[in-house]
Amino acid sequence: xxxxxxxxxxxxxxxxxxxxxxxxxxxxxxxxxxxxxxxxxxxxxxxxxxxxxxxxxxxxxxxxxxxxxxxxxxxxxxxxxxxxxxxxxxxxxxxxxxxxxxxxxxxxxxxxxxxxxxxxxxxxxxxxxxxxxxxxxxxxxxxxxxxxxxxxxxxxxxxxxxxxxxxxxxxxxxxxxxxxxxxxxxxxxxxxxxxxxxxxxxxxxxxxxxxxxxxxxxxxxxxxxxxxxx
Amino acid sequence: xxxxxxxxxxxxxxxxxxxxxxxxxxxxxxxxxxxxxxxxxxxxxxxxxxxxxxxxxxxxxxxxxxxxxxxxxxxxxxxxxxxxxxxxxxxxxxxxxxxxxxxxxxxxxxxxxxxxxxxxxxxxxxxxxxxxxxxxxxxxxxxxxxxxxxxxxxxxxxxxxxxxxxxxxxxxxxxxxxxxxxxxxxxxxxxxxxxxxxxxxxxxxxxxxxxxxxxxxxxxxxxxxxxxxxxxxxxxxxxxxxxxxxxxxxxxxxxxxxxxxxxxxxxxxxxxxxxxxxxxxxxxxxxxxxxxxxxxxxxxxxxxxxxxxxxxxxxxxxxxxxxxxxxxxxxxxxxxxxxxxxxxxxxxxxxxxxxxxxxxxxxxxxxxxxxxxxxxxxxxxxxxxxxxxxxxxxxxxxxxxxxxxxxxxxxxxxxxxxxxxxxxxxxxxxxxxxxxxxxxxxxxxxxxxxxxxxxxxxxxxxxxxxxxxxxxxxxxxxxxxxxxxxxxxxxxxxxxxxxxxxxxxxxxxxxxxxxxxxxxxxxxxxxxxxxxxxxxxxxxxxxxxxxxxxxxxxxxxxxxxxxxxxxxxxxxxxxxxxxxxxxxxxxxxxxxxxxxxxxxxxxxxxxxxxxxxxxxxxxxxxxxxxxxxxxxxxxxxxxxxxxxxxxxxxxxxxxxxxxxxxxxxxxxxxxxxxxxxxxxxxxxxxxxxxxxxxxxxxxxxxxxxxxxxxxxxxxxxxxxxxxxxxxx
Numbered sequence: 001x002x003x004x005x006x007x008x009x010x011x012x013x014x015x016x017x018x019x020x021x022x023x024x025x026x027x028x029x030x031x032x033x034x035x036x037x038x039x040x041x042x043x044x045x046x047x048x049x050x051x052x053x054x055x056x057x058x059x060x061x062x063x064x065x066x067x068x069x070x071x072x073x074x075x076x077x078x079x080x081x082x083x084x085x086x087x088x089x090x091x092x093x094x095x096x097x098x099x100x101x102x103x104x105x106x107x108x109x110x111x112x113x114x115x116x117x118x119x120x121x122x123x124x125x126x127x128x129x130x131x132x133x134x135x136x137x138x139x140x141x142x143x144x145x146x147x148x149x150x151x152x153x154x155x156x157x158x159x160x161x162x163x164x165x166x167x168x169x170x171x172x173x174x175x176x177x178x179x180x181x182x183x184x185x186x187x188x189x190x191x192x193x194x195x196x197x198x199x200x201x202x203x204x205x206x207x208x209x210x211x212x213x214x215x216x217x218x219x220x221x222x223x224x225x226x227x228x229x230x
Numbered sequence: 231x232x233x234x235x236x237x238x239x240x241x242x243x244x245x246x247x248x249x250x251x252x253x254x255x256x257x258x259x260x261x262x263x264x265x266x267x268x269x270x271x272x273x274x275x276x277x278x279x280x281x282x283x284x285x286x287x288x289x290x291x292x293x294x295x296x297x298x299x300x301x302x303x304x305x306x307x308x309x310x311x312x313x314x315x316x317x318x319x320x321x322x323x324x325x326x327x328x329x330x331x332x333x334x335x336x337x338x339x340x341x342x343x344x345x346x347x348x349x350x351x352x353x354x355x356x357x358x359x360x361x362x363x364x365x366x367x368x369x370x371x372x373x374x375x376x377x378x379x380x381x382x383x384x385x386x387x388x389x390x391x392x393x394x395x396x397x398x399x400x401x402x403x404x405x406x407x408x409x410x411x412x413x414x415x416x417x418x419x420x421x422x423x424x425x426x427x428x429x430x431x432x433x434x435x436x437x438x439x440x441x442x443x444x445x446x447x448x449x450x451x452x453x454x455x456x457x458x459x460x461x462x463x464x465x466x467x468x469x470x471x472x473x474x475x476x477x478x479x480x481x482x483x484x485x486x487x488x489x490x491x492x493x494x495x496x497x498x499x500x501x502x503x504x505x506x507x508x509x510x511x512x513x514x515x516x517x518x519x520x521x522x523x524x525x526x527x528x529x530x531x532x533x534x535x536x537x538x539x540x541x542x543x544x545x546x547x548x549x550x551x552x553x554x555x556x557x558x559x560x561x562x563x564x565x566x567x568x569x570x571x572x573x574x575x576x577x578x579x580x581x582x583x584x585x586x587x588x589x590x591x592x593x594x595x596x597x598x599x600x601x602x603x604x605x606x607x608x609x610x611x612x613x614x615x616x617x618x619x620x621x622x623x624x625x626x627x628x629x630x631x632x633x634x635x636x637x638x639x640x641x642x643x644x645x646x647x648x649x650x651x652x653x654x655x656x657x658x659x660x661x662x663x664x665x666x667x668x669x670x671x672x673x674x675x676x677x678x679x680x681x682x683x684x685x686x687x688x689x690x691x692x693x694x695x696x697x698x699x700x701x702x703x704x705x706x707x708x709x710x711x712x713x714x715x716x717x718x719x720x721x722x723x724x725x726x727x728x729x730x731x732x733x734x735x736x737x738x739x740x741x742x743x744x745x746x747x748x749x750x751x752x753x754x755x756x757x758x759x760x761x762x763x764x765x766x767x768x769x770x771x772x773x774x775x776x777x778x779x780x781x782x783x784x785x786x787x788x789x790x791x792x793x794x795x796x797x798x799x800x801x802x803x804x805x806x807x808x809x810x811x812x813x814x815x816x817x818x819x820x821x822x823x824x825x826x827x828x829x830x831x832x833x834x835x836x837x838x839x840x841x842x843x844x845x846x847x848x849x850x851x852x853x854x855x856x857x858x859x860x861x862x863x864x865x866x867x868x869x870x871x872x873x874x875x876x877x878x879x880x881x882x883x884x885x886x887x888x889x890x891x892x893x894x895x896x897x898x899x900x901x902x903x904x905x906x907x908x909x910x911x912x913x914x915x916x917x918x919x920x921x922x923x924x925x926x927x928x929x930x931x932x933x934x935x936x937x938x939x940x941x942x943x944x945x946x947x948x949x950x951x952x953x954x955x956x957x958x
Contacts, residue, residue, distance in 0.1 A: 009566065010474050012390025016656035038564075052654075054388040057474025113383050113649045144387070144651040207653045212670055212785060214659075 001025060001230040003047040006075065008037040008066045008094075013052035013206065017088065020206035021049070024222035025230075040070040046229040047084045048075055050091030052144075052204060062105060062147040063093030072098055084128060084229060085198040089145055092190070092200030101191055101200045102160060103152035108145070109183025115144040117215075118181050120168040120189045120203055127196040128228035130167065132220040138172060139217035141203040143181055148202040150184035150191070157186060165192045167199055237268055245272035251603055258597040266535045266583070266591045271598070273501035273539060274508060277761050280602040283727035284759045287740045291754045292747045297716060298755055299423065305346040305496065306416075307755025308423055309717045311781045315671060316420040317678060318352035321360070321413035321721040321777040323760035328410040331468040332377025336410050337385040338471040341543050343414045344389060345497035348480050349546060351424040351487050352416025355655060356669045357386045359396035359412045360682045360721070360775040364405030366638050366954055371400070374408055376955065382412070383649040388473035389480065392658050393650035394667035397682055400638045403690075406765025411721040413777040415680055417671060424487060426496040426506075427513035428549045428575050433493055435507075435518060435573040436555070438562050439479050439545035442503070443528035445469050446541025475544040475567070482565040483546065489561075491554035498545040504538045506547045508581055512599040517580045520573035522590065534583055534590040549575060609733035615691045618811040618825025623885045628930070628938050630819055630889065631863050632946050639814050640860050641950035663872070664790050665707040665856050668782065677782040679713035685859070686771035688827035691812050693738025697774055698830045700739075701746035702893060703858060704778035709839040710856040710896055712788040712846030713780030715750065720757035720776055725769025727761045735772040736761075742830075743774060749832035750839075752778065789846045791855035793873030793925050798853070799905045800866065800877060800923035803912065804838050804895030808886020814859045815889035828891045835894040841917045842896050845908065853899035863888040865897050866923065867930060871944050876927035876937075883933065899925055 003021050007014045014034065022029045035042050037055075042048075056065035066072065072094070079085045079100050087095040095101040108114055117140050122133040133139070152160065160166060167190035170180040180187045182202070190201025205218025242252045245268055255263055255271050263271065273279060281288065293301035299316055300308035306320035324339025344354050359382055364371045375398075386393045391414070428435075446469035486492060494514065496506045503525065511518040522534050528542070550558055555571060562569035576582070581598065583591045624630055634640050647662040659677055660668035666681040683703040689696025701718060708715040720743065725732040747753055763770045782788050810816055811825020845851040853873075857865045863879070870877045881887055900908055905921065912919035929937035 010388070010477055012388075012477065012654055013656075016654070019656065053390060054474060054477070057388065057472070059474070112380070113387055113651070115387075115651045115653065116648050142653050144653060146387075204653070207656050210656070212659050213653070213656070 001047065001226055002045045003049065004033045004035050004042060004045040005049045005051055006035050006037060006071055008055035008069065010055045010057055011051050011053035013088065013204065017049055017051045017206040020209040021222055024219065024226045035071060037066070037069045037071050040074060042071065042074050045083065047086065047225055048078060050087040050094050052089030052091060055090055055094065063090060063097040066094045067097035076100060079198055082197050084225065086129065087200040088204055089202055092202055093147060095198060095200040100198050101193055102156050103150055103191065105147050106149040106151050107147050108149055113146040114181050115142065116181065117142050118170055118203060119172045119179065121171040123166045123169055124164045127192060129199045129221055129224055131228060132224040140215050141205055141208045141218050143203050145202055148182040148184065150188045152185060160191065163194055165194065167192050168201055237262055237265065241268065245269065246276060247272055251275060254601055258594065258601055264591065266538060267593055269535050269539050270504050270591060270593060273504055274598055275602050279501050279505055281759055282603045283605050283607050283761060284722065284736065285604050286606050287737055290740060291744050293753050293755065295717065295751060295753045298753055299420065301755045302757060304425060305349050307717060307719060308350065309755060309779065310420055311678065313674065313676065314420050316418045316423060317415055317779055318347050318350050318418055319413065319415040319719055319779055320346050320756040321411055321719040321775065322346065322758040323721050323723055324410045324412065325408065325723065325760050325763055327468040328378055329408050332374050333381040333384065334468055334470050336378040336381030338469045338543055339410050339412045340382055340385040341471045341473065341476050342499050343412045344391065344476060345499065347414045347416040348483055349424065349495050349497040350418065351422050352418040353484060354391045354414050354416045354480065355657065356415045356667065356680055357391050357393040357412065358667070358680055358682050358777060360684065361396065362399045362401065362404045362409040362773060364400065364408065365402040366400050368402070368405045372955060378410055379646050379649050385471055385473045387651040389477045390654050392652050392654050394652055394658055394669060394680065395662040398643050398646055401686065401771060403771045406768065407763045407770050409723050409770065409773055411775045413682060413719060415678060415779060422487065424492060424495050426494050426510050428494045428510040428516050429514045430493055430549065431516065431575055431577045433552055433575045434550050434555055434571045435520065435575060436548045436550055436558065437525055437545065437570045437572045438548060439567055440472065440475050440542055441526040441528040441568055442537055442540045443542045444532065444536055444540060447536060447539045469541045469543050471543050478565040478567055479544055479546065482562050482567055485561050486558055489557060491550050491558050493549040493551055495546060495548045498547060500541065502539060502541045503547070508595060508598055510547065510549065511581060511595045517576035517578035517582065517595060518573060519576045520583045522583050522585045524570050524572045526568040526570050534585055538583065607727050607733045608730045609737050610730045612693050612734045612738055615826045616824065621810050621816065621885065624819035627863065627885065627888050627932055628935060630815065631867055632938065632943060634814060634818060634860055634864055635867060635943060636946035636950050637818050638950060639818060640864060642948045643951065644948060645951040645955060659785060660711065660790055665710040666713065668711055668788060670785060675785050677785045677788065679708045679711045679780040679782060681707035682775060682777045683707060684773055684775045686773045687812050687823065689735065689739055689772040689774065691827045693735045693772055694742040695827050695830055696772065697739035697742025698746040698832065699827065699893060700774050700776045701743050701750065701752060702830050702832065702835050704776045705750045705752055706839060706856045708778055708780035709843045710854045711790065712843060713782045714843065715752050715778060715780040717753050717755045718776050718778040720754055720774055722757065722759045723763055723770060723773040723775065724761050725764045732769055739772055739774045746832055750836055787847055787849050789852050789854040791853065791869045791872050793853060793869050793875035793899050795901065796875065796926040798899040798901055798925040799921045800925065801898045801900050801908065801919055802862065802895065802922045803842060803898060803917060803919050804892065805918045806887055806890065806892050806895065808884055808890040809892045810886050810890050813861065813889060813891045815861065815885065828893050830893045838894045838896065838917055841912065841915055850904060850908065851898050851900060855897045857895040857897065858891065861889040861891050867943055869897060869899065870930055870940055871947060874940060875925050876929045876940060877923050877925055878931045879923035880933055881922050
């Protein structure tokens with residue numbers, strides 16, 4: 001499997017996801033190609049990852065400027081051809097801004113940055129991103145964001161439910177606090193596009209992918225991709 | 231030289247210079263300075279940049295060890311951590327700006343300390359902080375906590391460096407003068423360290439990063455004065471941070487550092503372009519000739535005075551090898567950062583600036599640095615505290631515990647930490663909340679342990695003990711995760727050094743720190759001094775904040791505080807005399823602040839710590855917590871809550887045993903099968919050890935009294951800060 005990570009100015013989880021993906025593939029970090037945002041061409045690849053961070057400082061609006069960078073025209077074209085695209089955190093924001101995923105990510109309901117472990121439930125395990133999980137399985141994965149409140153119009157949400165586009169929902173906080181850390185509509189933590197080839201999610205699977213992280217529940221997502229795309 | 235109006239005595243005073251200092255300037259120049267030159271002297275000779283009141287004493291601190299690569303004097307300290315790697319770290323204050331404008335003050339504090347570290351060739355891998363606010367009841371405290379925490383998070387989160395820990399304290403002594411001390415730890419190859427000494431006559435001097443604006447002019451001078459009612463008017467002297475640019479600057483500088491183009495590099499921090507130029511030239515024994523016109527400027531019409539004194543953020547100064555300009559510029563173009571050759575290294579030994587070819591300042595470098603004032607300020611020996619008056623227990627011990635855990639001093643700081651990205655870079659092993667944070671050394675199975683600490687109320691009561699205790703506690707924190715302590719950075723926050731009693735506190739703390747550093751082999755490799763932390767003549771508590779690092783040779787073998795098994799014995803290591811003077815118990819529950827602080831016996835501290843560390847390194851202990859604020863019962867409760875495992879505790883009935891803050895102590899949780907042998911080992915090494923409880927269940931019980939459930943304790947512990955901040 002060939003995977004590429006897009007690096008925007010201000011991306012800061014690019015190396016993290018590169019390391020985690022390479023480990024899932026079973027290679028050294030340079031197995032995963034890093035693609036600079038200013039490039040308008042990209043080698044053939046099976047998976048494109050938009051990493052977390054503060055691309056372009058998140059000035060204007062989170063993800064808004066990145067969505068209009070040269071490389072994103074290519075990403076959109078590849079996504080239309082069916083190439084798998086994964087957006088994590090800031091990458092999720094970019095995907096909604098670029099129109100590859102429905103909805104938008106607003107500032108957290110608490111108006112503060114929130115970094116903590118959350119529990120999320122796998123809502124659709126029949127996809128190339130989630131085939132390694134059980135339907136309904138609960139995962140413990142950290143979030144770290146200021147603008148993670150997912151919002152979508154009720155009519156669109158109804159359609160998304162019908163088409164199994166909800167990937168993950170926040171659930172079952174085990175420390176007595178609200179499960180939903182940011183006020184997302186319908187407790188949504190991650191969504192697919194209609195054909196389930198694009199996934200955006202706020203939690204960081206690459207930060208729960210190694211025993212030293214204190215949990216490896218994120219590893220399943222990366223392993224799913226490797227088994228589906230290799 | 232351009233003609234400018236004559237300098238008036240008022241201008242001299244406005245620049246914070248004394249008459250004697252001005253006379254020295256006249257002697258150095260052999261003529262009157264112009265305004266730009268006066269500004270340059272004033273920032274270079276400010277307390278903040280010259281350390282004029284503290285230098286004499288700082289020289290007494292131990293700074294060497296076989297593993298120290300670079301001690302104080304460079305941008306940060308450098309320590310060999312094995313495997314060809316070096317840790318580069320420093321802690322710095324941003325107190326005055328943070329009180330005036332909490333978000334930007336704290337944010338730019340983080341930005342500044344990051345630059346001090348990456349300018350030496352390190353990728354920053356962890357941020358820490360030490361924050362001290364006024365009383366919770368004070369009108370401003372909530373607003374300041376909110377702004378400072380958001381500012382630290384806003385900057386560090388965007389730059390993508392995890393904030394892995396820190397401290398938050400409240401005391402009325404900080405009402406008019408909060409402390410924001412930020413620390414960064416970076417990782418570099420031990421043979422790729424970059425220094426600031428300029429060299430090579432004719433080599434280009436290059437400016438990179440953000441443009442220069444009118445912000446932060448005179449920040450260094452402000453940071454060297456007391457506050458009064460006009461403080462609010464100083465807001466324009468606070469800099470504004472742009473963490474996005476900083477992130478680009480980190481990546482661009484590290485990319486440049488991988489090439490063979492850099493002779494010397496230095497960030498522009500306090501006193502901006504002036505201080506960085508002068509330090510680089512002085513260290514290299516050369517002159518700097520600058521074209522002020524070529525400095526990238528944010529607005530038109532800036533005077534040389536403004537350009538030279540601006541403290542605009544996210545800027546660096548580099549001396550390049552000749553002919554490498556194009557190669558270097560390509561990197562900064564890629565990262566969309568300004569790049570400008572602004573001058574060259576000269577053999578004149580002078581710091582010269584020109585506008586349109588005309589000289590606008592011209593100062594000999596050596597005297598500008600070496601003739602800077604150095605004062606042996608008069609000081610008085612602090613009065614020894616009176617003996618502790620008899621103490622009657624405030625209430626039943628378990629009620630006291632719950633009250634302490636639910637109070638401002640010992641309540642959970644989770645509300646703070648959750649605003650910091652603690653896990654970006656994916657190498658965080660132990661997050662905030664333990665004795666020391668642990669980050670993995672990227673790509674290896676080894677780790678760095680990092681801790682910050684200081685107990686200012688001990689320092690006020692008996693500065694020498696307080697200074698020693700601050701160093702010892704950091705050493706203990708690092709030890710209790712199993713790491714080998716290596717070195718410290720210090721951030722010395724005190725009041726007005728012109729008052730002999732304040733200078734006495736400073737001297738006492740330094741003496742105590744020095745003793746602890748020597749006995750514990752824990753040298754000082756970097757630091758910063760912040761004086762004049764006073765408002766209306768009221769000084770803060772003496773606060774020598776210490777940040778320390780240690781190395782873990784095998785991440786598999788580290789300890790944390792969470793109880794993890796039922797049926798373990800809780801072993802107390804160290805002597806418990808029941809010392810209640812200056813404790814949190816006394817202060818919060820009895821509203822008393824009397825008695826001496828707990829004595830620090832450094833030999834015992836070392837013996838006990840070495841014993842504990844060896845057990846962890848041998849894989850025989852995985853659960854350990856050091857005893858500090860609140861004493862034994864608080865530490866035991868923290869272990870129980872962290873591991874969601876109950877405890878049945880047994881011991882004497884006196885409050886001193888359960889709440890005393892005797893030093894050099896740890897709690898270990900040890901399986902029953904290993905207990906006898908560990909106690910025997912302790913006896914052989916003359917380390918006091920006794921069993922004080924057993925793990926199991928879901929509650930805390932003391933001497934067979936009524937149990938208190940962990941859920942109830944946790945609720946109390948977690949509630950205070952979010953409740954307090956609810957209306958911010």
